[in-house]
Amino acid sequence: MSASERRQAPPAVAVSTVVFALHPPAGAFVGDDTGEFVEDPDGDAVTIWIPLVRRTRPPFEGTWALPGGPIEWNETLIDTALRNLLAAVGQEPGYLEQLYSFGGLERSAEAQRVVTIAYWALYSAHEDAESGAQAGSSDQNVAWFSADSLPRLAFDHADIVDYALQRLRLKTSYSTVAYRFLGEVFTLGQLRQVHEAVLGQRVDPANFRRQVLAQGHLVDTGETQKGTPFRPARLYRFRAGPDHEQRSTP
Amino acid sequence: MSASERRQAPPAVAVSTVVFALHPPAGAFVGDDTGEFVEDPDGDAVTIWIPLVRRTRPPFEGTWALPGGPIEWNETLIDTALRNLLAAVGQEPGYLEQLYSFGGLERSAEAQRVVTIAYWALYSAHEDAESGAQAGSSDQNVAWFSADSLPRLAFDHADIVDYALQRLRLKTSYSTVAYRFLGEVFTLGQLRQVHEAVLGQRVDPANFRRQVLAQGHLVDTGETQKGTPFRPARLYRFRAGPDHEQRSTP
Numbered sequence: 001m002s003a004s005e006r007r008q009a010p011p012a013v014a015v016s017t018v019v020f021a022l023h024p025p026a027g028a029f030v031g032d033d034t035g036e037f038v039e040d041p042d043g044d045a046v047t048i049w050i051p052l053v054r055r056t057r058p059p060f061e062g063t064w065a066l067p068g069g070p071i072e073w074n075e076t077l078i079d080t081a082l083r084n085l086l087a088a089v090g091q092e093p094g095y096l097e098q099l100y101s102f103g104g105l106e107r108s109a110e111a112q113r114v115v116t117i118a119y120w121a122l123y124s125a126h127e128d129a130e131s132g133a134q135a136g137s138s139d140q141n142v143a144w145f146s147a148d149s150l151p152r153l154a155f156d157h158a159d160i161v162d163y164a165l166q167r168l169r170l171k172t173s174y175s176t177v178a179y180r181f182l183g184e185v186f187t188l189g190q191l192r193q194v195h196e197a198v199l200g201q202r203v204d205p206a207n208f209r210r211q212v213l214a215q216g217h218l219v220d221t222g223e224t225q226k227g228t229p230f231r232p233a234r235l236y237r238f239r240a241g242p243d244h245e246q247r248s249t250p
Numbered sequence: 251m252s253a254s255e256r257r258q259a260p261p262a263v264a265v266s267t268v269v270f271a272l273h274p275p276a277g278a279f280v281g282d283d284t285g286e287f288v289e290d291p292d293g294d295a296v297t298i299w300i301p302l303v304r305r306t307r308p309p310f311e312g313t314w315a316l317p318g319g320p321i322e323w324n325e326t327l328i329d330t331a332l333r334n335l336l337a338a339v340g341q342e343p344g345y346l347e348q349l350y351s352f353g354g355l356e357r358s359a360e361a362q363r364v365v366t367i368a369y370w371a372l373y374s375a376h377e378d379a380e381s382g383a384q385a386g387s388s389d390q391n392v393a394w395f396s397a398d399s400l401p402r403l404a405f406d407h408a409d410i411v412d413y414a415l416q417r418l419r420l421k422t423s424y425s426t427v428a429y430r431f432l433g434e435v436f437t438l439g440q441l442r443q444v445h446e447a448v449l450g451q452r453v454d455p456a457n458f459r460r461q462v463l464a465q466g467h468l469v470d471t472g473e474t475q476k477g478t479p480f481r482p483a484r485l486y487r488f489r490a491g492p493d494h495e496q497r498s499t500p
Contacts, residue, residue, distance in 0.1 A: 008323045013263040013353075013365050073258045073363060077353035101351045101367045103327035113323060115263050117351045117365070 011103065011113040015080040016068030016157065018099065018164035019089060021049050021123040022181050022197060024144035031143040035064055035151035046197040047146045048168075050161065052153070053088055054141040059111045060154035064145070066161070068116070081119040088142050093121035095180040099164055107156040116155075120164040122180040148200075172198045176217050179238045185221055187233035188212065261353065261363040265330040266318030266407065268349065268414035269339060271299050271373040272431050272447060274394035281393040285314055285401035296447040297396045298418075300411065302403070303338055304391040309361045310404030314395075316411070318366070331369040338392050343371035345430040349414055357406040366405075370414040372430040398450075422448045426467050429488045435471055437483035438462065 024030050031052070032038045052064040067088035071080045078096065085093055096119055103115040145151065147165060150158070171177045178194045179186075192208045212218065219239050224232035274280050281302070282288045302314040317338035321330045328346065335343055346369055353365040395401065397415060400408070421427045428444045429436075442458045462468065469489050474482035 010323065011263055011321055013261055071261055071353065071365070073260065074355065076355060077351060077365070098350060100348060101327060103321065103367070105324065105326060115321070115327070115367070117353070117367075 007113070009112055011115045012070065013115045013117065014068055014070050015077055015084065015119060016066040016116050016160060017081045017085060017096075017119040017121050018066060018161055019051050019085065019093065019121045019123060020147075020164075020168060020181075021051075021144075022046070022194065024049050024051075025089070025123075029140060029143035031064070031145050031151060033145075033149035033151055037140075037143060046193045047148055048165075048197050049144045050147050050150065051088055051142060051144045052151075054143075055154055056141060059108060063154040064143075064151050065154040066118075066157045067142075077117055078119070081121070085121060089123065091123075094124045095122040095177065096120075099160075099167060102156060102160060104156060116160070118160045118164070120167060122177070124181055124183060169198055176238065179217075185223065185235040185237050187225055187235060189233055191236075257363070259362055261365045262320065263365050263367065264318055264320045265327055265334065265369060266316040266366050266410060267331045267335060267346075267369040267371050268316060268411055269301050269335065269343065269371045269373060270397070270414075270418060270431075271301075271394075272296070272444065274299050274301075275340070275373075279390060279393035281314070281395045281401060283395075283399035283401055287390075287393060296443045297398055298415075298447050299394045300397050300400065301338055301392060301394050302401075304393075305404055306391060309358060313404040314393075314401050315404040316368075316407045317392075327367055328369070331371070335371060339373065341373075344374045345372040345427065346370075349410075349417060352406060352410060354406060364405075366410070368410045368414070370417060372427070374431055374433060419448055426488065429467075435473065435485040435487050437475055437485060439483055441486075 028051070029037050051067065053067050055061055055063050055065050067084045069080070069084055071077065075083070077098070081096060082092060085091075085096075099118040099120045101115060101117045105113070107116075108114050147161070150161065152158075153161070168177075172195065178191065178198060181194045182190055188209050189205070191212065192203050192205060195208065196203050217239050218236040221235045221237055223235045225235060226232070278301070280288050301317060303317050305311055305313055305315050317334045319330070319334055321327065325333070327348070331346060332342060335341075335346075349368040349370045351365060351367045355363070357366075358364050397411070400411065402408075403411070418427075422445065428441065428448060431444045432440055438459050439455070441462065442453050442455060445453050445458065467489050468486040471485045471487055473485045475485060476482070
C-alpha cells in the first residue's frame with residue numbers, strides 16, 4: 001500500500017488500557033518524566049502509578065505508550081485488553097471497564113488510521129503481594145510512571161490517560177471503586193490515602209472517617225493492623241454487594 | 251475472500267446510533283413489533299420512539315437495524331454518527347453522546363466481524379416543529395417504532411437499544427438530559443410526561459413539581475401556554491449552564 005492508499009483505507013481497530021495502581025509491583029522498572037529509569041522512586045508520596053510499554057517499531061518508535069494492540073479475530077474486546085495486561089503487568093486486574101473509543105483523524109499520523117477502544121483497570125496492592133509478581137523485571141520495555149510525571153506518550157495516549165483520570169476521580173466520588181486499590185482488609189488511613197492519591201489533595205482524617213463509616217459499605221473485622229510501632233489501627237473490609245462496576249463486554 | 255478468510259480477517263469498525271424522541275416526526279412512517287407499517291399510532295400514550303432502517307443487503311437483509319454504517323477514512327466517529335442521522339432522520343439531533351463499543355464474536359454471524367461504536371441521540375419536539383421535517387416520508391426503509399414494541403432487530407442491535415435505554419433512564423435520574431426532549435419552553439406537565447415516558451411509570455404530579463422546582467434548573471418565563479381549553483399552564487425554560495452532557499469525540 002502506498003502512503004495515500006494507507007491513509008484512505010478503512011480504519012483498523014485496537015484496544016488500549018490505562019492501568020492505575022497505588023505503587024509499582026515489586027521489581028518493576030520505574031521511569032520518570034524524561035522516560036528514563038529511576039533507581040529509587042520516592043516511596044512515601046501517595047500517588048497513582050501507570051505502566052507504559054515502549055514502542056519497538058514505527059510510528060512513535062522508542063516512545064512510551066499504553067499497553068494494548070490490535071484485536072485478534074477470535075477475541076472479544078475485553079479479552080484483548082486482558083491479554084495485553086497479562087503481557088505488560090503479569091497478572092489480571094482487580095477491576096476492568098470500558099472507558100471510551102477514540103477515533104480522531106490525526107491520532108496515528110501517516111500510518112493506517114486506528115480507532116482505539118480504551119479500557120481502564122485497577123490493580124490492588126493485595127494482588128501484587130499474593131502473587132509475588134515481578135512484573136516487567138525482565139522486560140526493559142515495560143516501566144511504571146507516576147501519573148504526575150509521565151513521559152511524552154505516543155499517539156493521543158496522553159488524552160486517553162487524562163480521560164481515564166477524570167473517570168477515576170468521578171467514580172471515586174460516587175462509587176466504591178476506590179476499594180479496588182486495596183487488599184481484602186485495610187485501615188481507614190489506607191483508604192483515605194487512596195482518596196488523597198486519586199483526588200491529588202489532602203483529605204481531613206476526622207471528616208473522612210465520619211463520612212465513610214456513615215455510608216455503610218465497611219465491615220469492622222474486629223482485627224487490628226500488625227507490625228506497626230504505633231497504636232494498631234482497626235482493619236475493615238468492604239461489604240460486598242452486587243458488583244455494579246465491572247461490566248463485561250456485551 | 252472465502253468464508254473462513256473473512257472470518258479470520260481483522261475486525262472492521264462501524265458506528266450505530268440509538269435515537270430517542272417523544273414522538274415520530276410529522277409524516278414519518280410508523281411501524282409495529284411485526285415490522286409492518288401502521289396507519290394510526292396511538293397518539294395519546296406517552297412513550298419513547300426509535301427510528302430504524304431496513305437493511306437492503308445481507309446479512310439480515312430485510313430486517314430493521316439502527317441507523318449507522320462504516321466509518322469513512324476522513325470522518326471522526328461523531329461525524330459518522332451525524333451523517334447517518336441526517337440520512338435517517340433528516341436533521342441534526344439536540345443531543346449526541348458516545349454510548350459503548352460492542353465487539354462480541356457472534357454479532358455479525360458469517361460475515362466479516364464488525365466492532366460497533368454505539369452512540370445515543372435525543373431529538374426534541376421543538377426541532378421537529380421548527381424544521382417541519384418530513385423525515386422518512388419518501389423512504390419506506392426508514393420507520394419509527396415505539397421502544398415498547400420493537401420488531402426483531404439485526405445483529406445485536408436489540409442489546410444496544412437495551413443498553414441505551416438503561417443509560418437514558420440512569421441519566422434522567424441524575425442529570426438534566428430529559429429537557430433535551432422538549433422545546434425551548436415547556437410546562438411542568440410536559441416535563442413530567444418525559445419522565446413518565448423514560449421511566450415507563452406514572453409520576454406523582456405534586457411530588458414531581460416540588461422536586462423539580464427545588465433543583466433550581468428551571469426559570470419561570472412569566473408566559474403561559476396558549477390554545478388550551480383548560481386553565482393555561484405556566485411555561486418554563488431550562489436555566490442553561492455549562493453543558494456537561496454532550497461530549498465531542500476527543
